Amino acid sequence: MAVHLGLRGKSVATLLLACLLALIPALLIGWKAVDEVRRHFATAYAEQxxxxxxxxxxxxxxxxxxLSRRFANSVVTREWLRQPDDPERRERFFAEAEGFRQHFGSNTYFIIDxxxxxxxxxDRRNAEPAPHYRLSADDDEHAWYFATMASTSTYDITIQADPVLERSMLWVNVKVHDDGELLGLAGGALDLDDFLTHFIRASAPGVxxxxxxxxxxxxxxxxxxxxxxxxxxxPFDIDSDQHIQSLIADNGQRDELRRAMQGAIRRPGDIQALNVDIQGEPRLLSVGYIPELQWLLVTSLDKQAAPILEGRWFWPLVGALILVLSVLTAAFAYATHRLILMPLHRLTLSARAIADGDYRSRLPTERHDEIGELSQAFSHMARQVEDHTVNLEAQVRERTRELETAHSAMAAAHKQLGDSIQYASIIQQAILPDAQLKAHLDTHYAVLWQPRDTVGGDFYIFRATPRGYLIGIVDCAGHGVPGALMTMLARAIIDNAIAQEGADNPAALxxxxxxxxxxxxxxxQLxxxxxxxxxxGLAWVDLDRHCLTYAGAKLDLYASDGNRLERIKGHKRALGHRRPTRYSNQQVPLHDGWRYYLCSDGFLDQAGGDHGFGFGNSRFEELLLSQAASPLDAQLAAFEQALxxxxxxxxxxxxxxxxxxCSTSEGAGPVSRDPPPSDQR
Known part of the structure; x- marks a missing residue:
């Protein structure tokens, strides 16, 4: 006797069969997934x-x-080292040095003339403003000082065991320069023993x-x-208990550890991970390099003991999964009967009545799903055919009105967008320091500022102090509205950096x-x-010393008197480059009668000529040299016309x-070529 299953029975049977067929591979895949997740999370946990x-x-x-750099670069420090016997400078220096001492990690500082x-x-116990001793080149214990001063680096970090304090101290040695002259060495110290002891005790379980x-x-x-x-x-005996490779018995794993340590040293910031056996137990090692200390941090992770994945949730989860599957099966069977079978039965009865010519029969149209839509389609089909012709023209008129309304809304939105961009242009021009340039440089500057769109990603900065002024230009990535937003953010960052570092150190900025x-x-996150x-490109003009300090990120500073041309190159990497770098200052004399030029790459990369090539550095330098002796307004007009x-x-x-x-009164400005209004572009 054949058994015929209805839609309800077939649906439930299909669901159960699918669950049974998926159960075995799901268990295998799940177990494999849990193992892979554990391995992945263990590696990520160790690296993080x-x-x-x-x-x-x-x-x-x-x-x-x-802090040591600020101490060494302090004007008070340099003035005292210039004249250490001057009582006034001596008193002022030791008063300021005491303030620095209280902020150093170990409340200790040193300085060498x-x-x-x-x-x-x-330090805390001794702040006597007198030399403790005098360094001698013949004393081996003082060799570190002469080696540091002979090096080309501006600072040095050394770690020494202090026999007096019986502590391991990290010393930061910063050279004191003034006008290119080496005046001494200064810095502070950090007590490594307390710091590292706290670090070791704060380790997580299993780590x-x-x-x-x-x-x-x-x-x-x-x-x-x-x-x-x-x-x-x-230090060279790898079998010593005080050597990390003594923890690993396998020579192959020792070689892997050595390669991981070398890789971490070559690429600071990258974490090297490897699996080894430590004292017979499997462990995951992660190795990172700390350039400031020239030490490596090695983390040994016990995957079983570390809180990577909790195991107590597994079996309750399996029981909950079975319960959920049972409830879903029952709910699926009930929902199939309630939502599908019963409405389909009613729809069948109504359709038979309509087929017999009884159009008064009403279909179940109260539902708002596919079955309701199907019922409504049957119910309204006849009336739609009759009303189609009558309502067609009305629908066309209605659609026309809707299109006109939409067109008006689009026109209004377009006008509003244009007004907003024009307003943004006014806001962006408000951050340009034209008033400050006019007030402080008067006739000694000229500016050509032309955004590609109404707003752009270029702007220029100016900050004046009693000793001089900071001047420069900024080219943010992008143009238009995104570039303009970047200029707002960049301006806020620059103002904050000047507030922290001061205006007289472009590289620090x-x-x-x-x-x-x-x-x-x-x-x-981007x-x-x-x-x-x-x-x-940032240039600090020191009016007292009559010199210029420049630091640039992908922007060069040009200087010329019409006969000679000098190019002070900036660093080849821009700010925000995926490979961070440290920027440095270049100092040159400030020549009377010379003009100094800063130019964004929009000028140099502008396409033109017969082949559409960029304007280029060579053409720019030739134009600059030919115009350097002209008044500033004539130079600006010549640059704009040539472009x-x-x-x-x-x-x-x-x-x-x-x-x-420029630095003399020979300039003929100020001159500023801002972009024309948007309705003229």
């Missing part, structure tokens, strides 16, 4: 833990370095953090017996702007298609900014 601990270690060192080799030292030097000697470990306390602790922009616009880099002649029929490719300034 290592990165976090590296940041916890390097942050105090970076703070100590920044390079001319006399006198060594000054102060064993270790700090080793590039040779593998253990410098910090939860087991103090494995820590190398002295310099003579067999570039480094701080780069740091702040990476924090506000982290690359990991699509790859969005660029946030900036080209910046228009070269461009020809080609459209403007990018935002254009050209800033000219």
């Amino acid at each position: 833990y290592t990165l976090l601990q590296m940041q916890r270690i390097s942050a105090p060192v970076s703070r100590e370095l920044a 390079h001319a006399s080799r006198d060594y000054y030292f102060a 064993t953090p270790m700090i080793v030097d590039p040779r593998g000697t253990i410098r910090a470990h939860p087991d103090q017996a494995r820590v190398a306390l002295g310099a003579g602790s067999s 570039l480094n701080e702007i780069d740091h702040q922009s990476r924090e506000l616009l982290p690359e990991s 699509p790859s298609s969005i660029a946030t880099n900036m080209d910046i 228009d002649d070269y461009r020809g029929a080609h459209s403007q490719r990018d935002d254009i900014t050209l800033l000219i300034f």
Whole structure:
């Protein structure tokens, strides 16, 4: 006897069969997935833990370095080292040094007068403003000082065991320069023992953090017996208990660890991960390099003990899954009967009545789903055919009115958008320092500022102080509205950087702007298609010393008197580049009668000529040299005319900014070529 299943029985049987067929592969795949997830999360957990601990270690060192630089670069420090016997300068220096001492990590600072080799030292117990001793080139214990001063680096970080304090101290040594002359060495110290002890004790369950030097000697470990306390602790004996490779018995795994350590040193910031056996137990090692200390942080992760995935939820989850499947099956059967079978039965009865000629029969149209739509289609089909012709013209008129209304709304929206962009242009021009330039430079500057659109990504900056002024241009990635928004953000970042670093150190400003922009616009949280880099050129004009300090990111500073041309190159990488860098200052004399030029790449890259090539540096330098002796307004007109002649029929490719300034009264400005109103473009 054949059994005929209805739609309800077939639906339930199909659901159960699908669940049974999917159960076995689902269990296998699930088990494999859990294992892969555990392995993936273990690696990610170890890497993130290592990165976090590296940041916890390097942050105090970076703070100590920044504070030491401010101490060494202080005007008071340089003035005192110029004349250490001047009582007034001496009193002022030691008063300021005491303030720095209270902010150093170990409340300790030192300073060495390079001319006399006198060594000054102060801590909580001793702040006597007198030299402790005098350095001698014949004393081996003082060799570190002469090696540091002979190096080309502006600072040095050393780690030494202090026999008096019986502590390991990290010393930050910063050279003191003034007008290119080496005046001495200054800095502070950080007590590494307390810091590393706290770091080791704060480790998470299942995680064993270790700090080793590039040779593998253990410098910090939860087991103090494995820590190398002295310099003579067999650093080259890999079988020593105080060497990290002594924890690994397999030679192949030792080689893998050595390669991981070398890879971490070559690529600071990258974490190297590998699986090894430590004392017979499988462990996941992650290795990171701390450049400030020249040490490596090695994290040993026990996958079973570490809180990667909780196991107590597994079996309750399986029971809950079975319960959910049972409830879903019952609910599916009831829903099939209630929502599909019953309405279909009623629809069948109504359709039979309509087929017999009874159009008074009403279909079940109260539902708002596919069955309701089907019923409504049957019910309204006849009336729609009759009413179609009558209502067609009315529908056409209605559609016409709707189109006209939509067109009016689009026109209004277009006008509103244009007004908004024009308003944005007014706001963007408000951040340009034209009034400040006029007030401080008067006739000694000229500006050509031409955004490609109504608003753009270029702007120029100016900040005056009693000793001089900071002047420069900024080219943000993009143009139009996105570029304009970037200029607002960049202006806020620059103002904040000037407030922190001062206006007289362009390189420090570039480094701080780069740091702040990476924090506000982290690359990991942005699509790859969005660029946030900036080209910046900053020049500090010191009126007292009659010199110019320049630092640039992909922008060069040009200088000429009409006979000679000098080009002070900026760094080849822009701010926000995927590979961070450190920017440095270049100092040149400020010549009377010379003009100084800053130009964004919109001028140099403008397409034109017979082949559509860019304007180019060579053509720009020839034009600059030929115009350098002319009045500033004539120069600006010549630059603009030369660019228009070269461009020809080609459209403007990018935002254009050209800033000219000089140090004497020979300039004929101020001159500013802003873009024409939007209705003339």
